Amino acid sequence: MSAAIKIIDKVPFFGGMFRVESNELNPVNAWPSLMAMTSFVWFAIAAILGVSMPAIQFMELGSNWYYQNITLHGAAMAFPFVFQLMAAMSLHRAGACLGKRADDIFVSLFYIFMNVGALLLTVAVLLGFHVTYTVMFPLPVVGVMTGQWSMFTLVLGFTGIALVLTSMIFIYPIKILRMSFFGQIDSTLQVAERSMKDPGMIGMVMGALVLLVTGTPLMIVAGSLLLHLYGIFPAEWIGWAADAVVFEFVFYIFAHNLMEAMAIMIIGAVYSTLPLCTADGSRKLYSDKIAILALWILLITSVTSFFHHFFTMYPALPSTFAYHGNIMSFATGVGGALTIFTILATIWKHGIIPTPALFLILGGFVMYILDGVSAIVISNVAWNFKLHGTMWAGGHAMVVLIAISALWMGILYYHYPLMTNRTIDDSTARSCIKYFFISYIGLLYTFLAAGAAGMPRRNGAWESDWYIFGAFMLIFGVMLLYAFVLYFLSLRKSTALEY
Amino acid sequence: MIEFLYTNAWGAFIVLLAFQIPFLIVFFHIVNKKAFADSAPSKTKPEKYSAYRHGWTALVLVAFVVVNGASIKYMPTIVEANTAGDKNIKDVQVTALSWAFQFSESEFKVGETVRFKAKSTDTVHSFALHHPDGHLLFTMMLIPGAGTEGTLVHTFTEPGEYTVRCLEYCGIAHHAMKNTFTVN
Numbered sequence: 001m002s003a004a005i006k007i008i009d010k011v012p013f014f015g016g017m018f019r020v021e022s023n024e025l026n027p028v029n030a031w032p033s034l035m036a037m038t039s040f041v042w043f044a045i046a047a048i049l050g051v052s053m054p055a056i057q058f059m060e061l062g063s064n065w066y067y068q069n070i071t072l073h074g075a076a077m078a079f080p081f082v083f084q085l086m087a088a089m090s091l092h093r094a095g096a097c098l099g100k101r102a103d104d105i106f107v108s109l110f111y112i113f114m115n116v117g118a119l120l121l122t123v124a125v126l127l128g129f130h131v132t133y134t135v136m137f138p139l140p141v142v143g144v145m146t147g148q149w150s151m152f153t154l155v156l157g158f159t160g161i162a163l164v165l166t167s168m169i170f171i172y173p174i175k176i177l178r179m180s181f182f183g184q185i186d187s188t189l190q191v192a193e194r195s196m197k198d199p200g201m202i203g204m205v206m207g208a209l210v211l212l213v214t215g216t217p218l219m220i221v222a223g224s225l226l227l228h229l230y231g232i233f234p235a236e237w238i239g240w241a242a243d244a245v246v247f248e249f250v251f252y253i254f255a256h257n258l259m260e261a262m263a264i265m266i267i268g269a270v271y272s273t274l275p276l277c278t279a280d281g282s283r284k285l286y287s288d289k290i291a292i293l294a295l296w297i298l299l300i301t302s303v304t305s306f307f308h309h310f311f312t313m314y315p316a317l318p319s320t321f322a323y324h325g326n327i328m329s330f331a332t333g334v335g336g337a338l339t340i341f342t343i344l345a346t347i348w349k350h351g352i353i354p355t356p357a358l359f360l361i362l363g364g365f366v367m368y369i370l371d372g373v374s375a376i377v378i379s380n381v382a383w384n385f386k387l388h389g390t391m392w393a394g395g396h397a398m399v400v401l402i403a404i405s406a407l408w409m410g411i412l413y414y415h416y417p418l419m420t421n422r423t424i425d426d427s428t429a430r431s432c433i434k435y436f437f438i439s440y441i442g443l444l445y446t447f448l449a450a451g452a453a454g455m456p457r458r459n460g461a462w463e464s465d466w467y468i469f470g471a472f473m474l475i476f477g478v479m480l481l482y483a484f485v486l487y488f489l490s491l492r493k494s495t496a497l498e499y
Numbered sequence: 500m501i502e503f504l505y506t507n508a509w510g511a512f513i514v515l516l517a518f519q520i521p522f523l524i525v526f527f528h529i530v531n532k533k534a535f536a537d538s539a540p541s542k543t544k545p546e547k548y549s550a551y552r553h554g555w556t557a558l559v560l561v562a563f564v565v566v567n568g569a570s571i572k573y574m575p576t577i578v579e580a581n582t583a584g585d586k587n588i589k590d591v592q593v594t595a596l597s598w599a600f601q602f603s604e605s606e607f608k609v610g611e612t613v614r615f616k617a618k619s620t621d622t623v624h625s626f627a628l629h630h631p632d633g634h635l636l637f638t639m640m641l642i643p644g645a646g647t648e649g650t651l652v653h654t655f656t657e658p659g660e661y662t663v664r665c666l667e668y669c670g671i672a673h674h675a676m677k678n679t680f681t682v683n
Contacts, residue, residue: 063674132668138643139670142622146597148671244623244642279538286548312625312638316645319576330563337559340522341552344529349548351538352530366526373518382570383511385637385651389625389666390508448515452508454634456627456666461674465633 002026002103004034014041017491021421028095028189029419031107035088036412038115039081040488043405046076047484051477054470063460067130070458072122074133074397079164080118082401085408086262087114087172090204092415093269094179097201099190106175110167117163124157131157132458134255137247155229162226168258169215173208180205191418194272199291203268206299210261214303218254221247245316256306259400260332263368264298266407267339270361273414274343277358279351286345290338297335305329308379312388322381329379336372356429356490357413363437364406367444371399374448387451391469394457395447402440402480409487417497425493432486435479442476505573508634514566575637579652582614588652593617595624595641598676600663606681612654619643624676625666631659638666655682 005022008015008030018037020029049069056066087110095102121129128149131140140157143149180196194201224241227233240246271291275283285291307325310317343365352358374396378387387393417423450469451457462470504510533541571577582588591613592603607613617626619641626649627638639649655661665676 064671067668067671067673130671134668136623136668139622139668142597143670146670244644245646248623248642279533280540282540290552310640313640313642313645313649314576314579315650316642316647319580322576326567330567333563334556334559337556340526341555344526345548345552347529347533348541348543350540351533353538354534362530366523369522369526370519373515373522377511377515377518380511380567380570381576382505382573383508385575385639386506386508386635387511388640389627389638390635392508392511448512452512452634454508454629456664458668459664459674 002030003108004030004103008034008037011037011041013492014044014488017488017494019420023421024188025096025191025418027101027103027186028092028191031103031111032088032092032095033419035084035091035107035111038111039084039088042076042080042084042118043484046073046081047481049073049076051474051481054474054477057462057467057470058474064130066460067132067458068125071125071130071132075121075125076118077398077401078133079168080114082262082405082408083168083258084114085405085412086265089269089408089411089415090176090207090265091179092419093200093272093411094176094204095189096191096415096418097194097198097272098179099185099187099193100179100183101186101189102179104175106171106178110171110175113163113167113171117160117165117167120160120163121157122160124153124160127153127156129153129157135161135251137251138242138244141242151229158222158226158229162222165215165219165222169211169219169254173212176204176208177212180208197288198272199285199288199295200268200272202292203264203266203271203295206295207261207265207268210257210264210299210303214257214261215254217250221250248310252309253306256309257303259397260298260302262404263400264295264302266364266368266404266411267298268295269411270343270365270407273361273411274346274352274358275350276414277353277355278346279353282350284346284350286342286349291342294335294338294342297338298332301328301331301335305332305379308384311381311384326379326381330376333372333376336369340369355413356424356426356433357410360410360413360429360433360436361407362410363433363440364403364408364410367399367403367406367437367440370441370444371396371403374444375400389456390451391447391455391457392451395444395451398447399440399444402443406436406440413490416491416494420494421497422494423497425490425495428486428490428493432483432490435483435486439476439480439483442472443480446472446476501569502573505570518562575651579614579650582612582652585612588612588614590614590616593626595619595626595665595676597621597624597669598665598672600626600665600676600678602678602680605679606683607655608683609655609658611682612652614650614652615639616648616650617641618645618648622669623667624669625664627664627666628653628680629662629664631657631661636661640667658682 014037018033020033050073091102144151221241224238228238305328307321308329311322455466594601624641625638628636661680663678
């Protein structure tokens with residue numbers, strides 16, 4: 001029996017959601033199930049921390065709690081939850097479509113690096129390393145110099161971040177590329193054959209390449225700093241890496257493209273799954289060519305649109321880069337527009353079967369597009385100076401992760417019978433989707449309105465005018481938490497497939 | 500109207516809704532129709548899809564060009580560049596450090612145009628100016644070692660107490676990093 005199956009069996013509550021039978025499909029089911037289960041454990045912790053943030057303000061528990069929870073919440077949501085869930089589902093899909101194993105050393109190393117790294121970072125944050133999930137370098141070092149946290153917590157936190165980044169930037173992309181282009185096909189694992197001409201497969205490979213290419217400079221810079229902290233590299237070797245501008249740029253080139261890579265990958269997954277749910281059984285998209293064109297536009301335009309993170313540091317960021325970032329950000333909207341057309345034309349042409357899996361996927365797609373509009377609006381140079389650093393920007397980062405998680409959770413619903421030999425509880429799943437969507441809409445407009453009203457993000461002491469937004473954040477945050485509880489229950493209440 | 504759209508953050512919110520609401524209506528109409536009302540394959544001719552695709556892409560491109568083209572006049576980078584060499588503008592130095600702001604001046608007159616020159620001396624901060632009613636007039640990201648001061652030109656048009664805040668998280672007393680300007 002696989003080690004992954006043994007671990008799942010021993011985990012209370014969450015283990016029951018992902019119990020995998022021992023059979024010939026274990027190489028594509030066991031580790032992805034363990035990763036998905038673990039991602040939801042992280043979610044449960046992160047969600048409570050998220051809801052706690054407005055509660056901390058209402059109960060006046062102090063800014064230090066707020067900064068601790070915002071750091072833990074953001075880091076856990078983005079990495080061991082959303083990214084790990086994405087990795088789980090894409091490894092399962094790649095394995096079952098390409099006939100390749102998803103249980104080798106790369107997968108187990110990914111799992112260990114991601115979760116041990118996240119645990120180390122969590123311990124560091126609990127010991128006082130309150131840097132937020134965007135790190136804000138050189139704050140980690142300045143924090144030590146000003147006595148905000150200790151050198152030990154800095155080394156511990158950076159070690160954790162390095163492990164997480166290694167799993168995301170090297171281990172996962174290399175595994176996806178190996179599965180896509182190398183190795184022998186095992187026909188017993190190839191449940192639904194797909195070629196590398198398929199838009200879903202292309203999206204997955206593009207996403208993996210973006211992570212590898214845009215993440216490597218960050219690994220070089222962060223790795224140099226970490227080796228200095230360990231006492232291996234002398235200070236004179238790493239002066240270039242300790243430059244705040246160098247770090248901020250390599251960080252945002254990766255962080256921005258991480259979101260884009262996840263978006264390209266999930267759009268690819270939507271392109272794969274939607275045709276399987278068409279009412280006429282055609283199993284076709286409106287047009288594979290248009291779908292692939294949209295992915296290419298998204299890929300090419302998104303890479304250099306990262307400049308929008310730096311518009312407001314004019315003139316240190318020359319205007320020409322700002323305008324380039326502005327144009328490229330809106331150009332991603334052209335890729336988005338073609339994606340919208342492909343999805344809607346497919347639905348119109350072939351009809352759809354209204355299953356919970358498809359509805360959660362389509363709901364997630366709507367969420368992704370609504371968030372995309374908020375992203376391109378703030379990527380206009382004129383508006384960026386009036387919104388950057390407000391809850392608009394914080395809300396965008398949050399809702400894009402909610403949208404991506406909804407999409408992958410829909411994909412998980414679709415693949416759940418293959419992974420576990422069980423079928424989800426339909427009525428609980430439909431209730432989950434309603435609450436998920438309503439809470440998303442509520443959170444989206446609350447955060448954007450708060451930003452338009454001038455409420456700063458990551459501010460641990462709210463002023464009286466901001467509490468009205470905080471109240472809505474709390475209400476819709478609790479509702480979203482309830483939607484996730486329903487999601488868990490829809491898996492817990494799953495029943496064995498009948499053949 | 501155009502001035503409001505680009506000089507007030509609520510203008511961005513209005514444009515956001517103008518993009519999102521039509522999308523929501525069309526998306527839900529099509530999904531509802533093809534999932535519940537009539538899920539049979541559509542009899543729409545292929546050339547119609549092509550026409551819709553071209554029309555939709557053109558509409559998006561035109562909307563994006565118009566929205567961005569109309570914003571050029573209001574970009575702070577353009578405003579600042581257009582005022583280079585203007586001797587009537589008052590230069591004000593701003594230094595951000597954990598967790599305080601230092602200004603060379605903090606009292607201004609209505610109608611006065613100021614060129615803020617800002618820098619950070621320790622970690623990443625921002626110099627953000629909030630209108631007395633709370634909305635954000637502008638923010639400037641300040642990265643230490645950026646090589647040059649951030650500059651931005653602003654004209655005060657209303658009297659009142661303006662709040663200056665740091666909007667880039669800068670440590671455990673980040674929220675306390677604020678100050679005020681008085682405009683008479």
